[in-house]
Amino acid sequence: MTLYIGREASKLWKRVCAEVTAEITLLSENWKYLLAGLIFQYIHGLAARGVHYLHRPGPLLQDVGFLLLPELGIDKAYISETLFTLIFISFFLWTFHPFILKSKRIYTVLVWCRVLAFLVASQFLRIFTFYSTQLPGPNYHCREGSKLATLPRPESALEVLLINFPRGIVYGCGDLIFSSHMIFTLVFVRTYQKYGTRRFIKQFAWLLAVIQSFLIVASRKHYTVDVVVAWYTVNLVVFFIDKKLPEMPDRTSGASLMLPLTSKDKDSRNKEENHKLLNGNSGDPTDRRQRTQVNGKNLEDGNTGHPDNAMNGV
Incomplete structure (x- = not known):
């Protein structure tokens, strides 16, 4: 019984500490x-x-x-x-x-x-x-x-x-x-x-x-x-x-994923996404659609039959 109470108290303390950390992060951004x-x-x-x-x-x-x-x-x-x-x-x-x-x-x-x-x-x-x-x-x-x-x-x-x-x-x-x-x-x-x-x-x-x-x-x-x-x-x-x-x-749906990003995290994420876009990667690992080249340019979904689909001068 004593062991059970001690274990539950330890879980409660960890939960409180994690919550305090998350709330302090939010407070630092919304205190104004x-x-x-x-x-x-x-x-x-x-x-x-x-x-x-x-x-x-x-x-x-x-x-x-x-x-x-x-x-x-x-x-x-x-x-x-x-x-x-x-x-x-x-x-x-x-x-x-x-x-x-x-x-x-x-x-x-x-x-x-x-x-x-x-x-x-x-x-x-x-x-x-x-x-x-x-x-x-x-x-x-x-x-x-x-x-x-x-x-x-x-x-x-x-x-x-x-x-x-x-x-x-x-x-x-x-x-x-x-x-x-x-x-x-x-x-x-x-x-x-x-x-x-x-x-x-x-x-x-x-x-x-x-x-x-x-x-x-x-x-x-x-x-x-x-x-x-x-x-x-x-x-x-x-x-x-x-x-x-x-x-x-x-x-x-997941507490840790819902915390708003700090300005430093936002800048880092934006740089990472821009880097992926410049290298022809959308940054979305689920996006695995085949891309077809027309006149040296990449087209999504294989739409090559119409000249309006070509990305000229880009």
Whole structure:
């Protein structure tokens, strides 16, 4: 038993080391995209903090979701945040599962490059939207009479740049259309829908996204329009950007062959292919078709009967 555990532990360690090596290679080539995505997360937080200075509390707007869904109240508002935290942590851990599990289809670095691209595009649209019109916040700390509903004029630029993290994020007001929680939830669910392997988990993830939508409205953190706009905007953003991004390699067909080439490897391969072409070799070992010479020139497939087939002056 001890021998078996030791052998399995050794295999796991080798797998982790191999995965770390592969991911470091990818990280060295894609760190700029990851860093840019992380920096924009701060910019998004900064924009949300800035619109809080513009927020003016007022009476709640008429909302269908508020009429249909019972209000959870302040004491139960944590339910929505708890579910969102569960979705966030679950997705984060799933992106690192190739380091441990044998059945792996993704590279962690490449997945997060795509996820951050989706988040940045959605958040960019969100910033333009909530700065266009500031609605009176429906959350409890954003209503009339709350000290947190309005922010005093900042005394220095540093006060704005620090965004009072994390309290300034949790108790923000004015950044309503559209829901940031739904941006993250839908991006995570759609990513797992494409690259995940468990059908049951995919269906369950979509169910959690729907439940999250209802809880956000029931907690009075957003109006229903904030959630509805998030549903079609984020899905459209992910759809169109995913079409523009290069497809990720499927690791089930061989992980080592799917690693992108470094610039040095690309130059070496290009030189090798050019050398083979200059020597009359296509470089493809499976290409063994007989070539016929006409007027001292090589023709493929033996097409010698028509003068248009001759390669004159080449």
